[in-house]
Amino acid sequence: MSRIAPLSGFPELLPAQRVVEREIIASLSRTFELHGFANIETRVVEPIDRLAKGGEVDKEIYVLQRLHAESGATPELGMHFDLTVPFARYVLEHAGKLEFPFRRFQIQPAWRGERPQEGRYRQFTQADIDIVGNGELAFHHDVEVMRVMVEALDALPLPPVSFQFNNRKLIQGFYRGLGIADVTTAIRMIDKLDKLPPGDVAELLVEQAGATPEQAATCLELATIRVADTSFVERVRALGVRDDLLETGLAELAAVIEGCASATSDRVSVEANLRIARGLDYYTGTVVEIFMSGYERLKSVGGGGRYDALASDGKTTYPGVGVSFGVSRTLIPLIADGLLTGSRPVPSAVLVAVGDEESRSASVEVATALRRRGIPCELSANAAKFGKQIRYAERRGIPFVWFGRPDDETGEIRHQVKDIRTGEQVDADPTTWTPPQEDLRPRTLTTTHEENQ
Amino acid sequence: MSRIAPLSGFPELLPAQRVVEREIIASLSRTFELHGFANIETRVVEPIDRLAKGGEVDKEIYVLQRLHAESGATPELGMHFDLTVPFARYVLEHAGKLEFPFRRFQIQPAWRGERPQEGRYRQFTQADIDIVGNGELAFHHDVEVMRVMVEALDALPLPPVSFQFNNRKLIQGFYRGLGIADVTTAIRMIDKLDKLPPGDVAELLVEQAGATPEQAATCLELATIRVADTSFVERVRALGVRDDLLETGLAELAAVIEGCASATSDRVSVEANLRIARGLDYYTGTVVEIFMSGYERLKSVGGGGRYDALASDGKTTYPGVGVSFGVSRTLIPLIADGLLTGSRPVPSAVLVAVGDEESRSASVEVATALRRRGIPCELSANAAKFGKQIRYAERRGIPFVWFGRPDDETGEIRHQVKDIRTGEQVDADPTTWTPPQEDLRPRTLTTTHEENQ
Incomplete structure (x- = not known):
């Protein structure tokens, strides 16, 4: 057998590089545990019907089959593509043995069968924290979970990272108060601002979401608001839209920004950025995306938010709030660029x-x-x-x-x-x-x- | 969605149980690092042709395919079923960037698509240590690696474990010196002693390995030797077989027993057990199986040995010696039996x-x-x-x-x-x-x- 080529999309670390990854994981774990988050590990496979529920992600799932399965046998298991789906299943399966609100952290690989590109891997490690309630979950946990991740990233030797917060209630209430017919579509169009120029997005808002040109312009004005303090509240009010849900969203976003402010530093900053929407349908309040200075090409290195129905068994609904940090997504480029290295490849002193x-x-x-x-x-x-x-x-x-x-x-x-x-x-x-x-x-x-x- | 049933063969731990697993893994890592073993993690997939080389194990491989792969597409990747195959590939792929002898430890899950039974899981975590050389690897590393695992298990809160050592050179040399025609088959027959009565094994030795009834009886006599010190050397010699390879095997086995002796304790004992063969063809010297008191039904909870060709790229051969400990295999029953529990399910004090x-x-x-x-x-x-x-x-x-x-x-x-x-x-x-x-x-x-x- 001759030379062995690496498998595209499956990065592997040399021993000195692994020193870096282990230290990062240990540091994250330490911060999460100081805040009372319990570690769990879920099995790496889930029934395919559970993984495929998201709809648009099902193309990326790796399915598992025994090499010598009967021909024509239908595969039943797939590899998890994130840590949220297995966590939701874990909560449902073990609910009777967990205490709620349940704080957990989980640092494991996930797999996607997609075409690899920089910052996207077929196997990649994530670090997730979530707090999940049984039936209800007070809003203050939104502040708590976000602040924990701010502290966790502040303790890491990374280039400066920025937490960009928004709130779905704020956007929804604003659009509703503005009188836009199709709020859901409008959010999806605004989410395209990182790919399309504002003029094109305005056109889409008119064509697809039933907005008037004036409404579209106001939506774009909302999306340009980006501040490091709670001054966004007055700037939004100045746009003249009134709505109860908007008021709740403003208050929640202000509380998150204020709650995280005292944990910020040279390394970690926090902003209200009112164009952050996050495409995933299940977010219902706080949303966040995390960016790393000098690595904007990676898009976000983490993200998360509030979901009022992380899981449900028909009788009980489990609301949650969480945030995920892309360990591989962040470290692999930093290691490749020589910004992080281990001091030696062996433990021996x-x-x-x-x-x-x-x-x-x-x-x-x-x-x-x-x-x-x-x-x-x-x-x-x-x-x-x-x-x-x-x-x-x-x-x-x-x-x-x-x-x-x-x-x-x-x-x-x-x-x-x-x-x-x-x-x-x-x-x-x-x-x-x-x-x-x-x-x-x-x-x-x-x-x-x-x-x- | 209603109640969720566990997936058979994929055990999952509750938070307090995970405390135990993490502590065990941290303790193993600590011992391995004290002895200069570097941690690596390999990707969980390998090309199927690399996994299938063992021949008899290929039925148990889980293969991976994108859910929406073109129909009829041949799957190319499978999940690793142990940590040895991926480690051998890692050594070949990264040889130019490693220093030899290379000591590594690896604590990761592996997967087998087999029918689950007690002590066998479809996903299970193993802790492996190996030392691999480039072209050559001195025998003293056999003693080193076995002693490290003795110390590692001694530091764990387990029921007493026993390391049962043998040496392939000893068995092969003995059989050769005895004049048995088919040494390889004879070893495979002796390996059946844990399933069949001695009389049946003697018959098989005669029928399948071309032994005379007297030779078969001597083989069985060898296999009954089991002592906690080096007195086996004289007992083997008393059987009257003379062979150079046998002498080498006796000296190596004595060195392993002596080298581990000072690390033994109430928790960990060491024996020469001359019926241990380990079925796998690639072992060429030291072999070991580890058993846990009160859990004999699990068969061995670990094992390993010396392989003169862990990997080869056609030009260079990489000999190795290693031993593997079944973390899930050991912990899941101990946790289920209530012998190990976490003091609380949350980190909060x-x-x-x-x-x-x-x-x-x-x-x-x-x-x-x-x-x-x-x-x-x-x-x-x-x-x-x-x-x-x-x-x-x-x-x-x-x-x-x-x-x-x-x-x-x-x-x-x-x-x-x-x-x-x-x-x-x-x-x-x-x-x-x-x-x-x-x-x-x-x-x-x-x-x-x-x-x-």
Whole structure:
């Protein structure tokens, strides 16, 4: 068997790159847990009829079949394409054993059988948080869940990210108050503003959503409002539309912006952007899309919102609010561009040199003493010359090499440890010596775009 | 949509059970990293021709196809059914970017399209460690990798486990030295000893492997040798067979037993068991199967060995040695039997009560102060009576409830924290108070079978 080509759309990380991904996932998990979100993992398959309910996404589903299934057998299972559908099913299946409101985070891959392009993968990892209620879910959870994701992304070594919020009630109420005949179609047309010029969208609003040219112009005016504080409330009111649902939407959006404001930083900003609609039909209030500075070509790196019916079993409806962060979507380009790297490809902080194969067990003892105190280490694969063993460590990025050699005079083992970056070599005791904290484990190293050029 | 039935063969954990699984995975990862093993994750799909190479396993493969693929399109991708095949492919694909010997650990699900039974799942998580060399791999890595898994399982809250070692060179050399015509078939027949009585196996050795009745009896005698030390060497020699390969196998097996001995404990034992063969053809030296006390019905909960050709690209051969632990296979029954449980289903150590909705932001401030010092907490979903909020915490297993109430005399907020298990309530400062270490995070609680009855 000869060279192996990568499979398009299925990115795989080298060990040092995986250090970055694991650290990001650990950091996200830490923030989510500080806020009381419980981790779950769902199986990766769902019955196809459950996956296909979304309608337009069904083309992208991978279905599963046993290689030697009876010919003509109908496949019944497909791979999940997001973490929302399996979570909704999990809530229904296990509802009797969960406490509501139920906060969960889920960091798992999902699969789409689509043609891959940059930022789109056939297998990709997402990090989702949701809060789901049994029958009802107070609005303050919208603020809570969004703020948690703001804090979670603020803790990551990413380029600046921006949370762009809107509210479906605000848009719907505004369109209704304005007197537009087909509100749903109008929202779908406004959603095309990132692909079409405003003039074309105005025409579509007239042709498809039954708006007058004046109404279309007002819709576009609403969509241009984009501010980092709650001043949008007055600007919307200045457009002269009155509607109860609009008022609720304004109040909710203002509460989300205010609730997240104190968590913002140089890394994470928050805005009300009244053209954000999110195509998915199930959103009913808060909506958000997350963008990353310098990576606008990826479109959003995350998003979510409020859905008054995440799941329903006919008797009980489970409303939810959640937000998803595209781990692969964000990291793969940052790693490829060299902005994030692992400090070394192995966990080992120390390479314990081996003097000769007969004394390998003495080196094992040194390693055992170091590991007992939480210091990752490995032994040289063979008893080569020490210079060769140092190069062995160098190639792996291992910062320290440990030598135990019989003293020329006394014959006793003399232990020394060498920092191979500085060349400094000192006497050391395997039961007490500790590397500097920053060398103990591989870390994520960050470079900015400017430094990278 | 009405009630949802679980999908047979796809076990899913409730949040408190997932606490156990995550802790087990974190513990395994910790041990593997202390020994310098780097983590990787491979994509879950492989080209079908790569998965099907094993021959007899191809029936169990799940293949993937886009739901709306052209009819008659041949599926090209299948889900991996273990972590060895994808690891071998990863080594070949990325060989130029890896340092050898390459130590990796991998903890991921695998999938098999088989009929589920106890201990067998269609989706199951495995933890694999392997060391792979480029062209060559010294034998001492056999000892290393087995000892690492002994230490890893010793750190887990499991019933006692036993590592049963053998060596393919020992068996092959013995059979060859004995003069058996068809050594490969003889090994396959001996492997049936766990299903058939010895007499039947003896007959098969005669009928299928061309052994004389005397040779068959000697083979069975070899297979009965099972000791916890290196005394097997003398017992094998006493059978009177002489062969160079046998001598190598004896020396290797003795080295593995000795190398692991100092890591054994009440929880983990190590034995030479000369009837262990492992059916898979690719093993060439050390072989191991791991059993768990009280769960013999699961057969082995792990296994592995030495393979002189894990992978090959035609020019270079990559020998390897590894061992796999069945995380799902072990945990799902232990959790189902109530031997392992999570101490609570939520990460929160503290529920911050909410006096009324107007003061929710004051409760947010308390929570923020606690989280800043790494204390997971959540707020009450609503400003119910305090008794109700305490029961809200109780149902989630949250040990502490935080109250901030205006003092009757001064009007200043008086902070108090209540341990709802003891009822003790004390004044506390959100910037300094810390729960006892054992309450900070959910833990795994263990019960023995005896306590459970």
